[in-house]
Amino acid sequence: MARGDGGQLAELSAGVRGAAAVVDHVAPISLGRLILAGMVAGGVQYGWALQLSLLTPYVQTLGLSHALTSFMWLCGPIAGLVVQPLVGLYSDRCTSRWGRRRPFILTGCMLICVAVIVVGFSSDIGAALGDTKEHCSLYHGPRWHAAIVYVLGFWLLDFSNNTVQGPARAMMADLCDHHGPSAANSIFCSWMALGNILGYSSGSTNNWHKWFPFLKTSACCEACANLKGAFLVAVVFLVLCLTVTLIFAKEVPYRANENLPTTKAGGEVETEPTGPLAVLKGFKDLPPGMPSVLLVTAITWLSWFPFILYDTDWMGREIYHGDPKGSNAQISAFNEGVRVGAFGLLLNSVILGFSSFLIEPMCRKVGPRVVWVTSNFMVCVAMAATALISFWSLRDYHGYVQDAITANASIKAVCLVLFAFLGVPLAILYSVPFAVTAQLAATRGGGQGLCTGVLNISIVIPQVIIALGAGPWDALFGKGNIPAFGVASAFALVGGVVGVFLLPKISKRQFRAVSAGGH
Structure with a gap:
C-alpha cells in the first residue's frame, strides 16, 4: 500500500x-x-x-494498552519524512558497481x-x-x-x-x-x-x-x-x-x-537543497490549485487512518466481543475476529485491484474532482456504518448468555461486505490525488517529483495526528474503536464538502493528456 x-x-x-x-x-x-x-x-x-x-491486536496481548497502540504507528510517518528523502538522495548519487538502487x-x-x-x-x-x-x-x-x-x-x-x-x-x-x-x-x-x-x-x-x-x-x-x-x-x-x-x-x-555543479561568483560551489529542505523550498513554487489539493488530501487521510489503524481490532472487540486480556473465551473470540478482519482486508485488496483499472476511465468520463469527492462521501457513509454495526452487534450480544461470545452470522457478513466496499474509495485515494498533482505540475512545465513529495507531507501529518490522538480519544469514550470511526466519518464529510468548493477543476481533456503522457 x-x-x-x-x-x-x-x-x-x-x-x-x-x-x-x-x-x-x-x-x-x-x-x-x-x-x-x-x-x-x-x-x-x-x-x-x-x-x-x-x-495492533497482538501487541495488546503483551501489555500495551489499547489507548497506547496508536503511538506505536508514529514510526511510519517519521520514517516517511526522514528515511525516504535521505535514501532517495543517496541512491541517486550511489556509484556502486551493482547500480544505484539495488544496494x-x-x-x-x-x-x-x-x-x-x-x-x-x-x-x-x-x-x-x-x-x-x-x-x-x-x-x-x-x-x-x-x-x-x-x-x-x-x-x-x-x-x-x-x-x-x-x-x-x-x-x-x-x-x-x-x-x-x-x-x-x-x-x-x-x-x-x-x-x-x-x-x-x-x-x-x-x-x-x-x-x-x-x-x-x-x-x-x-x-x-x-x-x-x-x-x-x-x-x-x-x-x-x-x-x-x-x-x-x-x-x-x-x-x-x-562538471555539473555550478559555482557562484566568488568560486564557491553552489548546491541545491536536498532531502527535507527541498520539500520546504518546494512550498514557495507550488502551482496554483496545489494548496487546495494538499488540504483535501490531509482531510481525506484523517478520515482513513483510524480504520487502517484499528480495522482488525474493531472486528475482534466490537464484532466478536473479544478481549486480548480477558478470559480464555474472550481471547479466543478476539483472535477469531482478527483473523476474519484479515480476510476482510483480503477482500478489500481484491476489490482495490479491480477498481484500480476503472479509476482512469471514470476520471476521463466525469473528471477527477467528481471522482475524488464522491469517494470521500463513500468513506463518510462507510465509517458511519462501522459505528452503527458496532451498536447493532453490542445490542445483539447483550441478548446472549454470558458464555456465548461470538459474532452473529448476519453481522459478520455485513462487515465483510463493508471491508470489500472500502476497496473502491481506497483505490481512488491511491490514484486520483497524484493524478491531479501531476496535472497541476504539468501546467508549470514539470516538477512532478517535487509536487508529489510536498503532497506526501499532507499524507504524513494526518497520520501523526491520528496516531497521537486516536488512542486517548477512544479511551475517553470507553476504550473502544467506535469514537475514532465516528470522527473519521465526520472528517470524510468535511473533506467531501471542502473538495466540492476548493479542488481545482481539471477538464477531461486535460486529464486524458496527462494519462497519455504517462505521468
Missing part, C-alpha cells in the same frame, strides 16, 4: 539532485523482465499486510528480515530477558520485556520498509525505457496488490501452529505461533522476491559527473 507512510517521497529526489551523475546507455528492457524487476514490491507488501492486520534494496530487505524475526519471536525473547515463566495459557498479564522488544522490532520494520520502497520505485522508473513510467507504476502497484492479497490470506489463516507445532512455546501460544509462522513465511517470500529482482533488474553503474 502503499501505504500512506511516506512511500512517494522517493520520487522527490529526482527533482532535487545536487551533484548530478551520468548513467551509461541502457539496452531496452523487455516487458517480462521489467515485471520481474518489480517483484520485490510484492515481497515487501506481503510483510506490510501482516503488519497492518495482526500487529539499498538489498540492505533494506535484510533489515526487514531481521525486524520480522524480532517481532515474531518477541514473546520468547521477553521470556529470556526476565518476563514471567508461567505458561501463556495461564498468564494473561503484561510482559514488558516482550513489549519493548516488539516495539523496537516494529520501528525497525517500518524504517526498513521505507528504505526499500523509495529505491524500488525509482529503479522501476530508471528501467522502464520505452514502456513508460505509467507502465512501470502499474507493474509496481500490481505487485503490491498481489503482496497484499497473499499477506492478508496468510494473516487470516489459523493453522500455522498446526503446520509448524515447534513454534509453540511456554511463552508463545496459538495466536503468537500463528504470527510467527506467517512472518517466517513472509521472510522466505521476501528473499525469493528480492533474489528475482536482483537478477532481472540489471542496473548500469552510475558515474559521477564532476
Whole structure:
C-alpha cells in the first residue's frame, strides 16, 4: 500500500539532485523482465499486510494498552519524512558497481528480515530477558520485556520498509525505457496488490501452529505461533522476491559527473537543497490549485487512518466481543475476529485491484474532482456504518448468555461486505490525488517529483495526528474503536464538502493528456 507512510517521497529526489551523475546507455528492457524487476514490491507488501492486520491486536496481548497502540504507528510517518528523502538522495548519487538502487534494496530487505524475526519471536525473547515463566495459557498479564522488544522490532520494520520502497520505485522508473513510467507504476502497484492479497490470506489463516507445532512455546501460544509462522513465511517470500529482482533488474553503474555543479561568483560551489529542505523550498513554487489539493488530501487521510489503524481490532472487540486480556473465551473470540478482519482486508485488496483499472476511465468520463469527492462521501457513509454495526452487534450480544461470545452470522457478513466496499474509495485515494498533482505540475512545465513529495507531507501529518490522538480519544469514550470511526466519518464529510468548493477543476481533456503522457 502503499501505504500512506511516506512511500512517494522517493520520487522527490529526482527533482532535487545536487551533484548530478551520468548513467551509461541502457539496452531496452523487455516487458517480462521489467515485471520481474518489480517483484520485490510484492515481497515487501506481503510483510506490510501482516503488519497492518495482526500487529495492533497482538501487541495488546503483551501489555500495551489499547489507548497506547496508536503511538506505536508514529514510526511510519517519521520514517516517511526522514528515511525516504535521505535514501532517495543517496541512491541517486550511489556509484556502486551493482547500480544505484539495488544496494539499498538489498540492505533494506535484510533489515526487514531481521525486524520480522524480532517481532515474531518477541514473546520468547521477553521470556529470556526476565518476563514471567508461567505458561501463556495461564498468564494473561503484561510482559514488558516482550513489549519493548516488539516495539523496537516494529520501528525497525517500518524504517526498513521505507528504505526499500523509495529505491524500488525509482529503479522501476530508471528501467522502464520505452514502456513508460505509467507502465512501470502499474507493474509496481500490481505487485503490491498481489503482496497484499497473499499477506492478508496468510494473516487470516489459523493453522500455522498446526503446520509448524515447534513454534509453540511456554511463552508463545496459538495466536503468537500463528504470527510467527506467517512472518517466517513472509521472510522466505521476501528473499525469493528480492533474489528475482536482483537478477532481472540489471542496473548500469552510475558515474559521477564532476562538471555539473555550478559555482557562484566568488568560486564557491553552489548546491541545491536536498532531502527535507527541498520539500520546504518546494512550498514557495507550488502551482496554483496545489494548496487546495494538499488540504483535501490531509482531510481525506484523517478520515482513513483510524480504520487502517484499528480495522482488525474493531472486528475482534466490537464484532466478536473479544478481549486480548480477558478470559480464555474472550481471547479466543478476539483472535477469531482478527483473523476474519484479515480476510476482510483480503477482500478489500481484491476489490482495490479491480477498481484500480476503472479509476482512469471514470476520471476521463466525469473528471477527477467528481471522482475524488464522491469517494470521500463513500468513506463518510462507510465509517458511519462501522459505528452503527458496532451498536447493532453490542445490542445483539447483550441478548446472549454470558458464555456465548461470538459474532452473529448476519453481522459478520455485513462487515465483510463493508471491508470489500472500502476497496473502491481506497483505490481512488491511491490514484486520483497524484493524478491531479501531476496535472497541476504539468501546467508549470514539470516538477512532478517535487509536487508529489510536498503532497506526501499532507499524507504524513494526518497520520501523526491520528496516531497521537486516536488512542486517548477512544479511551475517553470507553476504550473502544467506535469514537475514532465516528470522527473519521465526520472528517470524510468535511473533506467531501471542502473538495466540492476548493479542488481545482481539471477538464477531461486535460486529464486524458496527462494519462497519455504517462505521468
